Amino acid sequence: MRIGIAGLGLVGGSLxxxxxxxxxxxxxxxxxxxxxxxxxxxxxxxxxxxxLLPADVIIVATPMRAVLPTLAALSPHAGGAVLLDxxxxxxxxxxFARESADAARLVGMHPMAGRAARxxxxxxxxxxxxxxxxxxxxxxxxxxxxxxAGNVARDAGGVVTVCSASEHDRIVALTSAxxxxxxxxxxxxxxxxxxxxxPFVGPAFRDATRxxxxxxxxxxxxxxANAGNVVAALARMRTVLDELERAVAERxxxxxxxxxxxxxxxxxxxx
Amino acid sequence: MRIGIAGLGLVGGSLxxxxxxxxxxxxxxxxxxxxxxxxxxxxxxxxxxxxLLPADVIIVATPMRAVLPTLAALSPHAGGAVLLDxxxxxxxxxxFARESADAARLVGMHPMAGRAARxxxxxxxxxxxxxxxxxxxxxxxxxxxxxxAGNVARDAGGVVTVCSASEHDRIVALTSAxxxxxxxxxxxxxxxxxxxxxPFVGPAFRDATRxxxxxxxxxxxxxxANAGNVVAALARMRTVLDELERAVAERxxxxxxxxxxxxxxxxxxxx
Numbered sequence: 001m002r003i004g005i006a007g008l009g010l011v012g013g014s015l016x017x018x019x020x021x022x023x024x025x026x027x028x029x030x031x032x033x034x035x036x037x038x039x040x041x042x043x044x045x046x047x048x049x050x051x052l053l054p055a056d057v058i059i060v061a062t063p064m065r066a067v068l069p070t071l072a073a074l075s076p077h078a079g080g081a082v083l084l085d086x087x088x089x090x091x092x093x094x095x096f097a098r099e100s101a102d103a104a105r106l107v108g109m110h111p112m113a114g115r116a117a118r119x120x121x122x123x124x125x126x127x128x129x130x131x132x133x134x135x136x137x138x139x140x141x142x143x144x145x146x147x148x149a150g151n152v153a154r155d156a157g158g159v160v161t162v163c164s165a166s167e168h169d170r171i172v173a174l175t176s177a178x179x180x181x182x183x184x185x186x187x188x189x190x191x192x193x194x195x196x197x198x199p200f201v202g203p204a205f206r207d208a209t210r211x212x213x214x215x216x217x218x219x220x221x222x223x224x225a226n227a228g229n230v231v232a233a234l235a236r237m238r239t240v241l242d243e244l245e246r247a248v249a250e251r252x253x254x255x256x257x258x259x260x261x262x263x264x265x266x267x268x269x270x271x
Numbered sequence: 272m273r274i275g276i277a278g279l280g281l282v283g284g285s286l287x288x289x290x291x292x293x294x295x296x297x298x299x300x301x302x303x304x305x306x307x308x309x310x311x312x313x314x315x316x317x318x319x320x321x322x323l324l325p326a327d328v329i330i331v332a333t334p335m336r337a338v339l340p341t342l343a344a345l346s347p348h349a350g351g352a353v354l355l356d357x358x359x360x361x362x363x364x365x366x367f368a369r370e371s372a373d374a375a376r377l378v379g380m381h382p383m384a385g386r387a388a389r390x391x392x393x394x395x396x397x398x399x400x401x402x403x404x405x406x407x408x409x410x411x412x413x414x415x416x417x418x419x420a421g422n423v424a425r426d427a428g429g430v431v432t433v434c435s436a437s438e439h440d441r442i443v444a445l446t447s448a449x450x451x452x453x454x455x456x457x458x459x460x461x462x463x464x465x466x467x468x469x470p471f472v473g474p475a476f477r478d479a480t481r482x483x484x485x486x487x488x489x490x491x492x493x494x495x496a497n498a499g500n501v502v503a504a505l506a507r508m509r510t511v512l513d514e515l516e517r518a519v520a521e522r523x524x525x526x527x528x529x530x531x532x533x534x535x536x537x538x539x540x541x542x
Contacts, residue, residue, distance in 0.1 A: 112471050112473050113473060114473065114474075114475065115474075131473070132470060132471050134471070161470070161471075171467075171468055171471050172471075174460070174461075174464060174468050175468060175471050175472050175473065175475075175476055176473075176475065176476075178457060178460065178476075179457060179475045179476045179478075179479040180475075181512065181515055181516075182453045182456075182457060182479055183479060183534070184511075184515060184530060184531055184534040185453075185508050185509075185511040185512045185515060185534075186449060186450060186453055186508065186537075187533075187534035187535070187537035187538050187541075188511045188530055188533040188534040188537055189445070189449065189504075189507055189508045189511055189537070190445075190537035190538075190540060190541060191533045191534065191536040191537030191540060192507070192511075192533070192537075193445060194540065196442075197442055197445050197446060198540040198541055198542070199403060199432070200383050200403050200405070200432075200442050200443075200446050201446050201541050202383050202384065202385065202402070202446065202447075203385075203386075204385065204446075204447065204450045204451075204481075204482045205446050205447075205449075205450045205541065206541055207450075207478050207479075207481055207482075208450040208453055208454060208478075208479055208481075208482065209534070209537065209538055209541065210475075210478055210479075211475045211478075211479065212531070212534040212535065212537070212538050213535070213538055216528065216531060219527075219531055220524065220527065220528075223515075223519050223527060224519060224522055224524060224527060227519050227520065227522055230519050231516060231519055231520050233460075234512070234515075234516050234519070236460055236463070237456050237457060237460045238456075238509075238512065238516075240455075240456040240459045240460055240463075241452065241456045241505070241509065241512075244452055244455060244456060244494075244505075245452075245502060245505050245509075248494050248495060248498050248501050248502055248505070249498065249502050251495055251498055253491065253495060256490075256491065256494060256495060257487065257491075259455060259459055260455055260483070260487060260490055262458075262459040262462045262463070263454070263455040263456075263458035263459045263462065263480070263483040264458070264483065264484070265462040266457075266458035266459055266460070266461035266462030266463075266480065266483070267458050267461075267480055267483050267484055269461060269462060269465065269469040270458075270461060270469055270472050270476065270477055270480065271469070
């Protein structure tokens with residue numbers, strides 16, 4: 001297939017590198033340095049979004065704030081192209097699909113993969129290999145478009161799960177927003193305490209705060225664009241923290257053990 | 272010096288391996304397999320605690336529940352030996368030193384180092400190299416005993432900081448108990464949700480829950496033996512979580528940004 005990729009950052013770049021052996025891939029980025037880096041890796045890069053068309057598939061892999069404008073710009077001219085987007089929160093895309101007058105087909109394809117590094121220079125097909133890809137229909141997805149999204153996800157190395165936008169957003173509130181919220185709360189507590197505690201912090205604390213380094217825009221997308229689900233997920237976790245605090249305050253060894261046993265079961269589920 | 276080490280687990284074994292090039296080291300463990308493993312590495316291992324004496328220094332590196340009984344057994348027979356212990360909570364040791372009638376000198380020497388693996392077979396001098404060692408006086412520490420503790424810590428590869436038992440316990444409530452509480456709360460939340468969410472969990476979530484695998488006895492020591500400081504530390508972190516939840520619920524971008532900026536400052540302090 002002719003696949004255009006809008007946004008050659010970590011995810012878009014990794015998709016481009018993973019898909020090029022089986023497909024005719026062209027990439028676009030607003031940043032000349034990203035285009036040059038992609039060209040340096042032997043990818044075809046264009047300097048106008050519209051130059052990705054005509055295509056069979058366009059994957060929108062821009063930062064969150066640019067996803068809807070990019071879909072809006074592409075939709076009227078999409079022709080037969082299926083528009084996929086990797087947005088990590090589906091609510092806003094779902095609403096856009098309902099409200100848009102254009103006929104272009106839209107499907108979400110969210111690779112559950114990431115790392116702290118950013119940009120095309122960190123792109124790596126290995127980032128996607130074996131990872132879950134959530135394929136999320138909109139009101140503008142037909143069976144053919146869903147099949148195309150599944151094929152692209154598998155060709156990129158992903159393992160496909162189809163779910164609704166609301167299921168997707170409940171899942172990512174738990175898998176992405178909760179660890180981010182914990183890491184931010186721990187790291188902000190360390191900041192408040194300053195230099196009296198920092199020298200004694202070990203690998204456990206550092207690991208636990210790693211995702212606090214999530215870029216600001218992505219953190220806003222994960223937390224604010226999915227606020228309802230995130231508040232519900234936080235409430236769930238704070239119930240456990242409440243139990244744990246009560247057990248510690250009351251020196252309730254059995255109560256604490258029960259919570260830590262549940263935590264161990266949770267860890268074993270995570271594989 | 273003649274150094275006896277009671278407890279040849281991860282920390283005691285690592286201390287033995289780190290100290291043997293400069294000192295005459297003997298180890299004791301109640302577990303024959305641990306003694307055999309130590310002997311296999313060329314260490315002298317004895318099968319009775321008392322056989323560590325006479326010595327210049329005894330390091331008690333048993334699990335938390337055995338620290339006070341071991342100190343009580345050694346104290347009447349210590350002679351000139353300085354008794355060091357690596358207990359990760361100082362309150363109980365501090366109380367023991369005040370209440371004990373024996374004259375043996377007691378100093379805490381807590382290496383701020385750890386890993387999930389346990390036992391002598393995981394022992395490794397590299398675990399201690401460059402790590403902070405908190406040297407904590409008791410009422411039964413004199414200047415000579417403090418100097419001995421400092422020398423042993425440095426010879427084991429540590430970087431020495433002297434602090435009081437109450438400072439120590441406030442610090443570890445923040446550096447050890449908070450990440451453990453967060454990891455346990457996240458992992459228990461994942462357990463409650465079961466198989467609907469686990470397949471979609473990525474490296475961020477797994478890293479954030481890693482220390483939930485802390486062995487039960489160590490987790491009890493970290494959380495319950497230091498309950499007062501842990502409750503205070505949890506309250507501090509929950510204040511930040513409250514702020515974060517409010518910012519998300521009210522879609523307060525600026526408020527969220529302020530918290531995430533503080534978290535980034537915290538991360539940069541941690542080096």
